[in-house]
Amino acid sequence: MRIVACLNGSRSTGEHPSVPVAPRQLADDARAAVDAGATEVHLHPRGEDGAESLEPQAVAAAVAAVRAAVPGVVVGVTTSLSAEPDPLRRYDLINRWSELPDLASVNMHEPGSAEVVRELLDRRVGIEAGLWTPDAARILLASGLAGEVGAVLVEPMDPEPERALAAAAEIDRLLDARGVRAPRLLHGTGAAAWPLLAAAVEQGRDIRIGLEDVLTEPSGARADGNAALVRLAVARAAEAGRARLS
Structure with a gap:
């Protein structure tokens, strides 16, 4: 099972003081998350102003710092338009990543x-296709790229758990109908994060957790940080595994 720690997303330290922004902070948080049980890390590089950035120097600084802190661990980054809203400029920046x-x-x-x-x-970078909605699944299928991606992120953005689960089920139905074989990671955001993680664990899927997705523990208390969230997710996955064996 992949256990991905999503370290920061578009979050600011105003939302949670432990959100890592600078490369050194990302590296330290990645190390703590991996020590807590994460098998991979996902991050949104930041510029000197702390905002999301796809600039080659920002990506290089973040990726290099994290790789040095967790050698051998898979490091993933965003390509979201939240980091660069102009699609043409985004393409140009990614083309210049070193x-x-x-x-x-x-x-x-x-x-x-x-x-x-x-x-x-x-450029031989693995792809995780992010599917927020059933329409996004249809776009992937129409693109002819479904067989090329390494994994699919089934990630409904609705914070209401039941609606998020329903959207995830429809995404799965569309992918199943076309025989998409890429592994699927299921996760949610906000109030849906822990219910979707529970569903993913029950289904034996890959999971992700971190401050990008949720700021609180299942109890509703504010989490200390990414390592604490990963530790809770790992414990839940272990409990589910023991239950299946009993």
């Missing part, structure tokens, strides 16, 4: 997503 991540997540509903996938594949 320190390539192991994986890149590409939100299939965003303009220019197919071109980004093809460019990264040409």
Whole structure:
């Protein structure tokens, strides 16, 4: 089971003081998350102003720092338009990356997503296709790239758990109907994060957790940080595994 620690996303330290921003902070948080049981890390590089950035120097600094802190661990980055809203400029920035991540997540509903996938594949970067909605699944299927991606992120953004689970089920139905074989990681955000993690564990799927997705523990208390969230997710996965064996 992949256990991905999503370290920061678009979060600010105003939302949670432990959100890592600078490369050194990302490296320290990655090390703590891996020590807590994460098998991979996913991050949103930041510029000197602390904002999300796909600039080659920002990506290189973040990826290199994290790799040095957790050698041998898969490092993934975003390509989201939240980091660069101009699709053409985004493509140009990605084309100029010098320190390539192991994986890149590409939100299939965003303009220019197919071109980004093809460019990264040409550069031998693994692709996680981000599917927020059933329509995003249809875009992936229509692109002809479903057989090229290394994994699919089934990631409904609705914070209401039941609606998020229903959207995830419809995404799965569409992928199943077309025989998509790429591994699927299921996760949610906000109030849906822990219910979707529980569903993913029950289904034997890959999981992810971290401050990008949720700031609180299942109890509703504010989490101390990424390592604490990973530790809770690992414990839940272990409990489910023991239950299946009993």
